[in-house]
Amino acid sequence: xxxxxxxxxxxxxxxxxxxxxxxxxxxxxxxxxxxxxxxxxxxxxxxxxxxxxxxxxxxxxxxxxxxxxxxxxxxxxxxxxxxxxxxxxxxxxxxxxxxxxxxxxxxxxxxxxxxxxxxxxxxxxxxxxxxxxxxxxxxxxxxxxxxxxxxxxxxxxxxxxxxxxxxxxxxxxxxxxxxxxxxxxxxxx
Amino acid sequence: xxxxxxxxxxxxxxxxxxxxxxxxxxxxxxxxxxxxxxxxxxxxxxxxxxxxxxxxxxxxxxxxxxxxxxxxxxxxxxxxxxxxxxxxxxxxxxxxxxxxxxxxxxxxxxxxxxxxxxxxxxxxxxxxxxxxxxxxxxxxxxxxxxxxxxxxxxxxxxxxxxxxxxxxxxxxxxxxxxxxxxxxxxxxxxxxxxxxxxxxxxxxxxxxxxxxxxxxxxxxxxxxxxxxxxxxxxxxxxxxxxxxxxxxxxxxxxxxxxxxxxxxxxxxxxxxxxxxxxxxxxxxxxxxxxxxxxxxxxxxxxxxxxxxxxxxxxxxxxxxxxxxxxxxxxxxxxxxxxxxxxxxxxxxxxxxxxx
Numbered sequence: 001x002x003x004x005x006x007x008x009x010x011x012x013x014x015x016x017x018x019x020x021x022x023x024x025x026x027x028x029x030x031x032x033x034x035x036x037x038x039x040x041x042x043x044x045x046x047x048x049x050x051x052x053x054x055x056x057x058x059x060x061x062x063x064x065x066x067x068x069x070x071x072x073x074x075x076x077x078x079x080x081x082x083x084x085x086x087x088x089x090x091x092x093x094x095x096x097x098x099x100x101x102x103x104x105x106x107x108x109x110x111x112x113x114x115x116x117x118x119x120x121x122x123x124x125x126x127x128x129x130x131x132x133x134x135x136x137x138x139x140x141x142x143x144x145x146x147x148x149x150x151x152x153x154x155x156x157x158x159x160x161x162x163x164x165x166x167x168x169x170x171x172x173x174x175x176x177x178x179x180x181x182x183x184x185x186x187x188x189x
Numbered sequence: 190x191x192x193x194x195x196x197x198x199x200x201x202x203x204x205x206x207x208x209x210x211x212x213x214x215x216x217x218x219x220x221x222x223x224x225x226x227x228x229x230x231x232x233x234x235x236x237x238x239x240x241x242x243x244x245x246x247x248x249x250x251x252x253x254x255x256x257x258x259x260x261x262x263x264x265x266x267x268x269x270x271x272x273x274x275x276x277x278x279x280x281x282x283x284x285x286x287x288x289x290x291x292x293x294x295x296x297x298x299x300x301x302x303x304x305x306x307x308x309x310x311x312x313x314x315x316x317x318x319x320x321x322x323x324x325x326x327x328x329x330x331x332x333x334x335x336x337x338x339x340x341x342x343x344x345x346x347x348x349x350x351x352x353x354x355x356x357x358x359x360x361x362x363x364x365x366x367x368x369x370x371x372x373x374x375x376x377x378x379x380x381x382x383x384x385x386x387x388x389x390x391x392x393x394x395x396x397x398x399x400x401x402x403x404x405x406x407x408x409x410x411x412x413x414x415x416x417x418x419x420x421x422x423x424x425x426x427x428x429x430x431x432x433x434x435x436x437x438x439x440x441x442x443x444x445x446x447x448x449x450x451x452x453x454x455x456x457x458x459x460x461x462x463x464x465x466x467x468x469x470x471x472x473x474x475x476x477x478x479x480x481x482x483x484x485x486x487x488x489x490x491x492x493x494x495x496x497x498x499x500x501x502x503x504x505x506x507x508x509x510x511x512x513x514x515x516x517x518x519x520x521x522x523x524x525x526x527x528x529x530x531x532x533x534x535x536x537x538x539x540x541x542x543x544x
Binding site: 004081125 | 225227228229230231233234310332335336339340344345346347348349350351352353355356357358360361362364392416417418419420421422424461465473475476479
């Protein structure tokens with residue numbers, strides 16, 4: 001039997017492949033089989049959820065242990081749609097637009113690793129002329145909402161005289177403000 | 190307008206049958222955008238009522254946008270497996286839509302150059318396609334369609350994260366731009382692995398025409414952007430465009446190198462493939478695609494005056510399983526498909542010779 005790929009050499013290697021619901025047998029010569037194995041191996045399908053998760057673990061060495069990260073995030077859920085951390089972990093997807101607020105901390109580093117930047121610089125939606133659905137929040141951007149949240153926590157921490165915690169929050173706020181400044185700059189440019 | 194999927198098999202795909210820039214190497218250019226309704230659960234988490242509302246509002250917005258000349262609508266749950274597979278083979282739906290939710294729907298223009306999937310992974314996935322290598326005109330088309338829809342649909346958008354999508358990998362622009370390239374020259378000179386590696390390092394993905402795992406079929410490769418956040422649509426397209434231009438130049442160089450230095454090898458490769466296509470009575474999908482690839486190369490080098498490149502392009506689509514089965518009007522076993530496939534190819538090439 002001749003090789004299915006080159007149709008010249010004798011097939012010595014027989015590989016069973018499952019394509020869709022069908023089982024196929026490929027008859028290949030040594031040369032073509034090696035080539036195919038090399039070319040295929042770099043393109044194995046990956047489970048995106050796992051990739052996402054591994055990236056965020058790599059970037060946060062303190063969360064290296066799966067169980068530790070799971071414990072830290074397991075309580076998170078989106079109050080709008082009810083999507084929880086387990087669902088995100090299983091599917092790699094979010095449940096609704098508001099989930100980005102609920103899961104922002106969990107996702108931040110993975111988003112940074114996945115994309116070439118962390119701030120949208122492309123088009124904005126055109127002017128919408130219909131009626132806005134009820135309870136849609138006015139859009140300020142996730143960073144500004146994050147900033148408000150941190151500022152609230154800071155006020156509470158100061159009021160409770162938790163100064164160590166307040167210092168951490170203050171640093172985070174300054175970091176965010178720097179980021180937002182950069183963004184405003186980019187908007188004007 | 191309701192259309193039956195089998196009506197599509199005899200209508201030529203404008204984005205493969207028409208001429209376009211650099212179409213000796215670039216078969217087609219495609220851009221898709223992912224969009225969602227604000228304050229509405231994504232399809233993965235939505236109940237049927239919410240998703241039906243999305244479906245109806247999206248359909249209305251698409252109709253009122255007047256962006257399509259002659260729109261066709263398909264409710265995915267009403268289609269059988271072969272019909273859904275046909276839409277997949279024509280690049281109108283994604284693999285995910287083979288298992289659609291109850292509110293999943295497709296709207297496509299009659300010439301299939303513009304389409305919208307409703308309730309796939311995101312509420313809306315809109316795409317524009319054109320023949321050859323023309324990213325900027327395709328962007329103009331999809332951008333206009335998107336603008337028209339955004340006047341009717343309140344999009345989920347965040348000033349910092351851009352368009353919000355069910356999977357974080359599509360955040361920001363929600364844009365995936367891709368160019369389909371036919372690279373037999375680079376393949377024959379053993380440079381594909383290097384191209385893949387270099388392209389990957391530049392943040393672009395290389396996939397086979399027939400999806401994940403089909404990289405070696407027909408020497409057809411889709412080059413697309415990976416990252417969707419942090420750059421504007423124009424920056425992404427500029428980068429993709431310059432890399433595709435480079436790949437096209439290298440493919441041309443490889444072809445002329447082979448022609449000048451390994452002529453008998455090249456002629457033998459093309460000639461054998463033509464023999465199989467023209468005279469075979471059973472041909473598997475993989476063998477057909479690889480032989481068609483060789484024929485396409487031969488056509489481009491002027492070896493065949495009677496066959497044109499667009500005939501070969503269309504065969505790449507028409508030899509797929511669901512196209513064969515709907516043409517035959519019945520389900521076919523794998524063996525029967527190999528026979529039908531060989532017949533279709535023989536008849537098509539014979540008709541061209543007769544002219």
